[in-house]
Every structure is written in C-alpha cells, then in structure tokens.
Amino acid sequence: MSSTPVVRPSYAAVLRIPHARRTFGAALLGRLSYGVAPLSVMLAVTRSSGSYAVAGVVMALFSGASVFLSPARAALIDRYGPRRALVPMVGAHTSLLALLAALVWRPGAVTPLVLGAVAVAAGAGTPPLGPTMRAVWGRLAPERALLQRAYSLDAVAEELLFVSGPLLVGVLVGFAPPAAGVLAGAALMVLGTAGFVSSPAVRDVPPARREKERGTGGRRVLSGIRRPVIAAAGVGLALGVVDLLVVAFAEGHGPGSGGAAWVLAALSAGSAVGGLVNGAVAWKASTGVRLSAQAAGLGLALCGAGLAQGLGTLAVAVAAVGLFVSPLITTAYLVADETAAPEARVRAGAWVNTAVNAGGTAGAAAAGVLVGRLPAGVCFALTGAAMVLTAAAVVRRERGTGSPVPLV
Known part of the structure; x- marks a missing residue:
C-alpha cells in the first residue's frame, strides 16, 4: 500500500520549499531599503536645507507617493509579471535616489522645490517587493496551512527589518554623511531585486491574462x-x-x-x-x-x-x-x-x-x-x-x- 508523504506545516517546512530561502532572502535584502532609505532621506534633507520643516515636507512627499501609488505599481506587476515590471521600476527608483543623494550631498546646493520634485518621483517608483513576495508565496505554498506560516514568517521578518533599518542608518551616519544612507538604500534595493527576479520561483511567474480577455474588470x-x-x-x-x-x-x-x-x-x-x-x-x-x-x-x-x-x-x-x-x-x-x-x-x-x-x-x-x-x-x-x-x-x-x- 503506497502512501503520499505529508509535509508538516511548520516554519522549517516553509524554508525547505524549493527556492524559498533564496527568493525570500533576496526579497528581504531589497525590503531592508524600506527601513534605510526614508530615514536617510529625512536626515540628508535636514542637513542640506537646515530646516526640519523642509525635511518634513520632502519626507511626506516621498512617503505619500510611495504608499498611495503602491496599488498602481502592483497592477503593473500583475499585468506584466515580476521580472518585466520590477527591473525598470527598480532602475528608475534607485536612479532617482542616487540623484537625490547627489543633490543633498552639499548643504544648500538646491532649492526645496527641486528636492520635493525628485522625492515625489523617487517615491512614486518604489518597487512593491513585499506584495510581490507574498504573491510568490501563494505559488510556492499553495496549501493553506503552509501559506499561513509563510505569511507569518514574512510579517515578522518585515517588522524586524523596520527595526534594524534605522539602526543601520544610525551606524552609517556615525562615519558618513546622511546622503550615503540614501545610496545604501538604493544599493540594497538593486541587490535584493536582482536576486529576487533571478530566482526560478520568480522567473516562472507568468504575466496575468488581460482582464478584458476574461470579461472582467x-x-x-x-x-x-x-x-x-x-x-x-x-x-x-x-x-x-x-x-x-x-x-x-x-x-x-x-x-x-x-x-x-x-x-x-x-x-x-x-x-x-x-x-x-x-x-x-x-x-x-x-x-x-x-x-x-x-x-x-x-x-x-x-x-x-x-x-x-x-x-x-x-x-x-x-x-x-x-x-x-x-x-x-x-x-x-x-x-x-x-x-x-x-x-x-x-x-x-x-x-x-x-x-x-x-x-x-x-x-x-x-x-x-x-x-x-x-x-x-x-x-x-x-x-x-x-x-x-x-x-x-x-x-x-x-x-x-x-x-x-x-x-x-
């Protein structure tokens, strides 16, 4: 009598899923940028402008564009697939972060209006690595109990990233200007996304069929x-x-x-x-x-x-x-x-x-x-x-x- 081996739904079982550790680790590396880049932007703009008010406005513009345009960016991932959508998105986002770092490297180099415009553009292109990783978890762990553990592990890891990111910035600004933290955030995003999209688990994700072909909206x-x-x-x-x-x-x-x-x-x-x-x-x-x-x-x-x-x-x-x-x-x-x-x-x-x-x-x-x-x-x-x-x-x-x- 043959029997099918049962996978015990545990955290260890989640990490034993083929390609899970590589894909999840790369996504976490890129998502660490979420805890590094925003705080670095605020510190760098404060130092450059000498004004907490300007830094607050620039930070609000950066965060607002990142948060409220997230569903629109996610729609591009759904429509074209992670690889086709994330690569240009990351290229634009990190290039604008690098530009922002260059603008704030020297105090008083540019006007607050320019800083705000670049911050909005950079925030608008923030890659939705978190939602994309959770969608990939749905493919890697289709069994609901295992998916629950994958999502729980993802949520806890993300919370730890938002704690460790500011700590990393605190160490970095101890020996480098805050603008270096902006560049570090961009580098983390590039490295993490490169590892993420090159994973077989992500390469196999097909673009979604167009909604109009399904007769739905x-x-x-x-x-x-x-x-x-x-x-x-x-x-x-x-x-x-x-x-x-x-x-x-x-x-x-x-x-x-x-x-x-x-x-x-x-x-x-x-x-x-x-x-x-x-x-x-x-x-x-x-x-x-x-x-x-x-x-x-x-x-x-x-x-x-x-x-x-x-x-x-x-x-x-x-x-x-x-x-x-x-x-x-x-x-x-x-x-x-x-x-x-x-x-x-x-x-x-x-x-x-x-x-x-x-x-x-x-x-x-x-x-x-x-x-x-x-x-x-x-x-x-x-x-x-x-x-x-x-x-x-x-x-x-x-x-x-x-x-x-x-x-x-």
Whole structure:
C-alpha cells in the first residue's frame, strides 16, 4: 500500500520549499531599503536645507507617493509579471535616489522645490517587493496551512527589518554623511531585486491574462478585499495613535528617560511573538472569523493599556497589544489572497499594505489632535473602541441565523 508523504506545516517546512530561502532572502535584502532609505532621506534633507520643516515636507512627499501609488505599481506587476515590471521600476527608483543623494550631498546646493520634485518621483517608483513576495508565496505554498506560516514568517521578518533599518542608518551616519544612507538604500534595493527576479520561483511567474480577455474588470478581480482592507486600516490607525501616545506618556513620566523606546520595543517584541505563534497554530476557525476576532482582541488590549499607571505596566500592556498586530495583518493578507482573483494577487496585497500605511498616517494625525486635550488612558480607550468597531465592520450576520460569518 503506497502512501503520499505529508509535509508538516511548520516554519522549517516553509524554508525547505524549493527556492524559498533564496527568493525570500533576496526579497528581504531589497525590503531592508524600506527601513534605510526614508530615514536617510529625512536626515540628508535636514542637513542640506537646515530646516526640519523642509525635511518634513520632502519626507511626506516621498512617503505619500510611495504608499498611495503602491496599488498602481502592483497592477503593473500583475499585468506584466515580476521580472518585466520590477527591473525598470527598480532602475528608475534607485536612479532617482542616487540623484537625490547627489543633490543633498552639499548643504544648500538646491532649492526645496527641486528636492520635493525628485522625492515625489523617487517615491512614486518604489518597487512593491513585499506584495510581490507574498504573491510568490501563494505559488510556492499553495496549501493553506503552509501559506499561513509563510505569511507569518514574512510579517515578522518585515517588522524586524523596520527595526534594524534605522539602526543601520544610525551606524552609517556615525562615519558618513546622511546622503550615503540614501545610496545604501538604493544599493540594497538593486541587490535584493536582482536576486529576487533571478530566482526560478520568480522567473516562472507568468504575466496575468488581460482582464478584458476574461470579461472582467478591476472591481471583479479585486472583489472581496473590502474586509481585509478595513481591518488593515484599523490596525494602522491603532499603531499610528499608539506611537505618539507612548511618547507622550513617557514624557509625562520622566522626560529624557528613554522610556518610550523601551515601550515601543515591547510592542515590536509582542508583535513578533504573536506573529510566530499565530503561524504555528493549526486554526480551525476560518480566516474571516479570525480576522474579526483578532481585531476585537486588539481593541480590548488597547482599552487595557489605558489602565496603565507607569512605564513598566504600560510596556506589559503594549506588549499584549502587539500580540494581535502581526497576526491581524497576516490574516488580512490571507483573506485578500483568498478572495482576489489569481491575476490580482499582488494588487490585493498592495491594497492591504496601503491601508496599513494610510491608517498609520491618519492615526498619527488623530493622536496629534487628541494628545494634550485628553488623558492618555482615554485616548487608548477611544482607539480600542475604534478597533472594536472595525471588528464589527468586517463581519456580517448570515441571513436567517444569528451567527456571524465572514464576508467572503
């Protein structure tokens, strides 16, 4: 009697998939640029212009163009395939980063208007390596349990990149001008993308069939991603608020103590642990149910953080908040992947990613209005209430029953 070997869905099994380590490692190297280039741009423009206001505007233009044009760039990946779309995209993006580095190398060399224009162009071409890698994971790990672990590993690794990127910049500017960090970000993107597109796993990805040949439109192939996008925007909003609230809380409990850094580190640590645990568990509930449950859990944890009386208790409470962050984002990507058409996988992931970033921007703005007007505990509670409402928004009740079901 013959039997088919069963692959145990574990993190080790994910990395044993043919070409997975090479493809994932190259994508991470390129994505490290996301943590290096933006901070380097801000530091370099500050040094060149001598103005924090100019640096803030240039940074907003760079980040805004990068975030909000991500779905459009992802559409090019879906339509033409990763190799045909990423190579020219990376060439344009890194060339503009190099130009920006040259412009800010000497203080006062160019006007803020020129810096802003180049920053917008550079940000507009930022390659969507994250959404593309997640689409490739869908091909490498078609079994859902294995894909869940792949996405969890991807989410945790990406979070670590955004922590290590600024640390790398901090080391670099200790012996080189900040503009060198911009060049380092460009180099990371070139090297990572070159390794990524040369991987057999990426070379085999065909361009999608044109939507008009399928008799469908953009709305059709992306139908069903409303729920994960709403959930992602909610978690982004929460993170944007929490970052500023933690800084304000720490300042109120000992200015200059550096307590905010430790509390935010606890948030990242909690998110990493939550992501790894979420990926390791063989969930029986559907991804739609988990999406709403994790959003509700995040909301309740935020309300609990509002009860903290000191930095120590806040760090513990924020670590508990983090336990839901990476799992919620991972589940949002899974739901988007399940509900979008195969030829729109990169776009679906890009919309989730854009929602997280857009939510973060809105959250930071909301926190700026609330902090100073309301106690920190009330701000945490309001943010938690917003997440509970988000949880309610991503489920509906099945007709004829009282049980909530996912909107798939």
